[in-house]
Amino acid sequence: MLEITALSHTYPDGHVAIRGMDLAVGDGELVSVVGPSGCGKSTLLRCIAGLIPPSGGQVLLDGDPVRGVPDGLAVVFQDYSRSLFPWLTVRDNVALPLRRRGMSKADRRAAATEALESVGLADAGRKYPWQLSGGMQQRVSIARALAYKPTLLLMDEPFGSVDAQTREDLEDLVLQVHRAEKMTILLVTHDIDESVYVGDRVVVLGPSPTGVLADVPVALPSVRDQIETRAMPEFIRTRATVGRLVRGDRSALEKMDTKNTDMAGLRGAYKDA
Numbered sequence: 001m002l003e004i005t006a007l008s009h010t011y012p013d014g015h016v017a018i019r020g021m022d023l024a025v026g027d028g029e030l031v032s033v034v035g036p037s038g039c040g041k042s043t044l045l046r047c048i049a050g051l052i053p054p055s056g057g058q059v060l061l062d063g064d065p066v067r068g069v070p071d072g073l074a075v076v077f078q079d080y081s082r083s084l085f086p087w088l089t090v091r092d093n094v095a096l097p098l099r100r101r102g103m104s105k106a107d108r109r110a111a112a113t114e115a116l117e118s119v120g121l122a123d124a125g126r127k128y129p130w131q132l133s134g135g136m137q138q139r140v141s142i143a144r145a146l147a148y149k150p151t152l153l154l155m156d157e158p159f160g161s162v163d164a165q166t167r168e169d170l171e172d173l174v175l176q177v178h179r180a181e182k183m184t185i186l187l188v189t190h191d192i193d194e195s196v197y198v199g200d201r202v203v204v205l206g207p208s209p210t211g212v213l214a215d216v217p218v219a220l221p222s223v224r225d226q227i228e229t230r231a232m233p234e235f236i237r238t239r240a241t242v243g244r245l246v247r248g249d250r251s252a253l254e255k256m257d258t259k260n261t262d263m264a265g266l267r268g269a270y271k272d273a
């Protein structure tokens with residue numbers, strides 16, 4: 001269980017990125033996070049990953065405050081170019097974190113090969129990251145995270161640099177791995193359709209300094225299909241609600257179940273708009 005209470009983060013230059021955020025994510029949930037550009041989504045993930053300390057409030061993982069990178073955590077960063085080691089082959093990049101799992105060399109290689117196959121890069125194992133396109137490098141980062149089989153997976157705009165077809169395939173791969181491994185996933189995305197398609201719920205963040213504006217339930221069957229699910233009335237309704245909220249349209253909240261919604265936060269955020 002991930003619990004974020006009254007979380008604030010102020011950068012050393014005085015910029016307040018997050019103010020008073022509360023959010024709880026249950027074990028095995030897949031939560032999409034959306035919000036206006038620059039609102040503080042990556043800052044939130046960095047706080048959860050223990051890469052930057054909260055300035056106020058706390059992040060609790062299974063009841064313990066996060067102080068440093070937690071065990072069982074994997075992160076897929078937005079900036080894939082800095083997340084792979086250029087001197088290691090693609091397969092060795094994927095296999096490297098598995099050392100922490102105490103796996104034998106043969107098992108690490110087998111797991112890396114399987115993960116690369118799952119992201120459509122079966123033939124790239126012997127290459128080096130710099131020999132691959134940006135989209136392929138991002139798929140290697142995703143393979144590395146999936147091979148690790150984390151209990152908590154943080155993904156920051158993970159499909160931003162891949163083509164539309166690959167993006168859909170990777171969305172389905174994440175859903176499939178999530179079902180099989182029952183890991184908890186927080187996925188930050190700019191794509192509102194994607195947030196609804198993959199999420200059990202969509203957390204909408206407000207403008208900077210950010211907090212949770214709305215927690216939108218996604219009442220879709222857990223097994224999803226790119227064509228059928230996106231044509232469902234519930235998908236279209238939820239997408240419209242999330243889209244309006246991200247654009248700052250307060251009327252979207254009045255039309256939805258506000259049980260999980262921080263109405264006070266929303267009013268505060270849009271008070272001066």
Ligand SMILES: Nc1ncnc2c1ncn2[C@@H]1O[C@H](COP(=O)(O)OP(=O)(O)OP(=O)(O)O)[C@@H](O)[C@H]1O
Binds near residue numbers: 015036042
């Ligand atoms: N190291 C830093 N020092 C000072 N300010 C920062 C730093 N990193 C981010 N910020 C600021 O904090 C705010 C939130 O940044 P963050 O990257 O978390 O937003 P985001 O929602 O992930 O952005 P995007 O949607 O563009 O990816 C922005 O105003 C950004 O300029």
